[in-house]
Amino acid sequence: MMFARRFLLVFALTFCVFGLPVVAQSATLGTFDRWYGSYIGNFGEVNTATYGQIVSNPTSIYADRISFYLDDIPGDDFVDFQLMIGSWGGSAMTELLWESPAYATTNNGGLDGFERFDMSVDHVLLNGGTEYIIFLTASNLFDGLDGRAHVGTTTGSGFVFFSNRDDFSLLYSDWDTFFIGRSLAYEIEYTPAGQVVTPEPSTFILLCAGLLGLIGLGRKRFTEK
Numbered sequence: 001m002m003f004a005r006r007f008l009l010v011f012a013l014t015f016c017v018f019g020l021p022v023v024a025q026s027a028t029l030g031t032f033d034r035w036y037g038s039y040i041g042n043f044g045e046v047n048t049a050t051y052g053q054i055v056s057n058p059t060s061i062y063a064d065r066i067s068f069y070l071d072d073i074p075g076d077d078f079v080d081f082q083l084m085i086g087s088w089g090g091s092a093m094t095e096l097l098w099e100s101p102a103y104a105t106t107n108n109g110g111l112d113g114f115e116r117f118d119m120s121v122d123h124v125l126l127n128g129g130t131e132y133i134i135f136l137t138a139s140n141l142f143d144g145l146d147g148r149a150h151v152g153t154t155t156g157s158g159f160v161f162f163s164n165r166d167d168f169s170l171l172y173s174d175w176d177t178f179f180i181g182r183s184l185a186y187e188i189e190y191t192p193a194g195q196v197v198t199p200e201p202s203t204f205i206l207l208c209a210g211l212l213g214l215i216g217l218g219r220k221r222f223t224e225k
């Protein structure tokens with residue numbers, strides 16, 4: 001009994017010191033809901049090494065996962081690629097903010113159709129009202145073997161690409177824009193930034209006082225017995 005009460009007291013004190021646990025709600029944005037199998041190509045080594053989507057959200061968010069659709073097409077190799085996030089300066093990347101480890105497509109000539117790549121992102125802050133570029137690039141992973149893939153697209157207001165081969169530094173110069181009417185099929189799972197759920201200080205103090213008081217009352221009853 002003493003142990004249980006002590007545990008309860010520690011729990012209550014922890015609660016009062018660190019506050020209410022905040023359960024942030026994740027949500028998604030993007031174009032997956034209107035992807036119907038269309039695509040652009042080719043992506044990979046010996047062809048366009050980089051495809052990107054400019055994104056901008058009215059409010060600040062933390063990106064936790066980004067997804068694209070890819071399918072390997074005939075060619076000797078897998079497409080080895082990375083997902084990256086950069087600041088966008090209107091026509092070029094201005095700063096690389098985050099890059100993923102290496103991923104690889106299938107390598108069976110597209111026999112099994114498109115694969116959805118769900119790629120974890122390290123809670124990258126994307127400020128509200130600001131343009132960012134989320135992109136797939138093979139340019140750091142060229143190995144001399146030809147590997148190409150199709151990238152899922154859908155209706156939208158355009159996307160960007162760069163046949164920068166294995167020269168990553170070119171991504172800081174002007175990219176090409178695909179015609180208006182299509183965007184990459186993508187999805188961002190995010191947590192709203194600044195979503196802090198804390199009660200009013202006065203309410204919180206009352207709550208803590210009440211909780212500690214209850215435990216104190218319980219202890220008194222116990223020792224009186």
Ligand SMILES: [Ca+2]
Nearest residue numbers: 075076077107
């Ligand atoms: Ca292949």
Ligand SMILES: [Ca+2]
Nearest residue numbers: 071106112113
């Ligand atoms: Ca496939």
Ligand SMILES: [Ca+2]
Nearest residue numbers: 045077143145
């Ligand atoms: Ca290769």
